[in-house]
Amino acid sequence: MKRIQRLFILISVVLIANTVGFAQNKERVWSAQEKPIFDQIRTLRNVPDDARAGVTKKLAQDIRRLPATQNKVDLAGGLASLSTEGDFGHDTLQEVADTLAAALKETPQPDVKGEPSYSYTELAQLVRYEDCKVDFQAPAYSAAMAKLEKTDRAREKADFELTDLSGKTWSLKSLKGKVVLVNFWATWCPPCRKELPDLQGLFDKYKEQGLVVLAISDEDKAKVQPFVEDRKITYPILLDSGRKVEESLGVEGIPKTFIYDREGKLVARAIDMRTRNQFQQMLAKAGVQ
Secondary structure (H helix, E strand, O other), X not given: OHHHHHHHHHHOHHHOHHXXXXXXXXXXXXXXXXXXHHHHHHOHHHOOHHHHHHHHHHHHHHHHOOOOOHHXXXXXXXXXXXXXXOOOOHHHHHHHHHHHHHHHHHOOOOOEOOEOOHHHHHHHHHHHHHOOOOOOOOHHHHHHHHHHHHHXXXXXXXXXXXXXXXXXXXXOHHHEOEEEEEEEOOOOOHHHHHHHHHHHHHHHHHHHHOEEEEEEEOOOHHHHHHHHHHOOOOOOEXXXXXXXXXXXXXXXXXXXXXXXXXXXXXXXXXXXXXXXXHHHHHHHOOOOO
């Protein structure tokens, strides 16, 4: 359910009603100031990469000038979800984090089924994984940060056994001595599809140096196999139809990537789509250059 909530945020901010506590069938009403911002966020993926940083930064600034409302929090959270899809610069991410923190200060969010609302998790991820700094304290934010820390400890001790499209079984622990890039993805996920060519290129370039790419999908083989064949993906595609591995590693949104070095130590992680240059920087932490 949480992964579905994230997908809803990425597609349309208006569909995160359950996450923020809105009545399920209540129609969202946007003010004259809010509606243009909502429309730009909804179509942000259509903006060329070389212009997206500037557009994202301006949206963050525009959101910050809005009056304090629930809509403001949702717009800030929706923008945060999209801001990590690639490399748009640390200053852009910091602008987004500042806007989300300010919105949450103005309009604190209730817990959802005993868990911090997704807006606090978005902010915690920007701080923990993207090196953003915010002057923000709230019990829900602290709880979100603690949950991320707990999840990371599980990822550091990760092991799994899954079968690929050809029927071969792979386990993480058996690959000690290799550098292993574990990527969670799906055929329906636009940022996942966008990073596939870069993953294939890196696999081709570094497989002789011991790089193993394991791409994990929770979809059916009938859907995944023709998709990867059409795109000539040659690294192993593992099937996690029961989502046991995703759940054990706390994967609630995709794409996500984890890199383990030759000793099996988790040395890099990405909470969203990465460019080829960003992947190169992550691999360098495992000694692959």
